[in-house]
Amino acid sequence: xxxxxxxxxxxxxxxxxxxxxxxxxxxxxxxxxxxxxxxxxxxxxxxxxxxxxxxxxxxxxxxxxxxxxxxxxxxxxxxxxxxxxxxxxxxxxxxxxxxxxxxxxxxxxxxxxxxxxxxxxxxxxxxxxxxxxxxxxxxxxxxxxxxxxxxxxxxxxxxxxx
Numbered sequence: 001x002x003x004x005x006x007x008x009x010x011x012x013x014x015x016x017x018x019x020x021x022x023x024x025x026x027x028x029x030x031x032x033x034x035x036x037x038x039x040x041x042x043x044x045x046x047x048x049x050x051x052x053x054x055x056x057x058x059x060x061x062x063x064x065x066x067x068x069x070x071x072x073x074x075x076x077x078x079x080x081x082x083x084x085x086x087x088x089x090x091x092x093x094x095x096x097x098x099x100x101x102x103x104x105x106x107x108x109x110x111x112x113x114x115x116x117x118x119x120x121x122x123x124x125x126x127x128x129x130x131x132x133x134x135x136x137x138x139x140x141x142x143x144x145x146x147x148x149x150x151x152x153x154x155x156x157x158x159x160x161x162x
Contacts, residue, residue: 051084 088096114120
């Protein structure tokens with residue numbers, strides 16, 4: 001068997017392996033999608049059950065009949081489908097917007113008062129002073145190191161000349 005044939009066999013095996021892995025991943029993704037759809041359906045039924053006017057015990061499809069009395073001659077009530085989002089009037093909307101604005105303004109005010117308090121200013125001043133001192137020490141150390149290297153090069157140049 002030649003080297004070309006060996007490489008061809010290895011390549012074929014690799015392609016088959018990749019195809020099997022892709023197939024396995026596709027099957028797993030399909031199962032996950034089916035499980036997610038089933039969970040979504042269960043969740044939708046549970047939400048419908050909780051939002052039904054008769055309560056969680058009586059699940060009714062829109063337009064179906066719900067038993068509300070034991071009187072045999074009474075007309076059964078028809079459950080109407082209600083939209084989840086209902087329009088609100090302008091005064092309620094304005095009230096909601098105003099309350100949200102007031103809450104945001106109060107939280108901003110509290111945050112600014114806390115940020116500008118004496119304790120925060122002192123802590124910031126201390127940290128700035130500490131950082132300034134640290135950077136000065138670092139700068140002096142770098143300057144000393146640069147001078148040492150410069151003097152070493154100068155000595156090396158003088159020794160080469162001599």
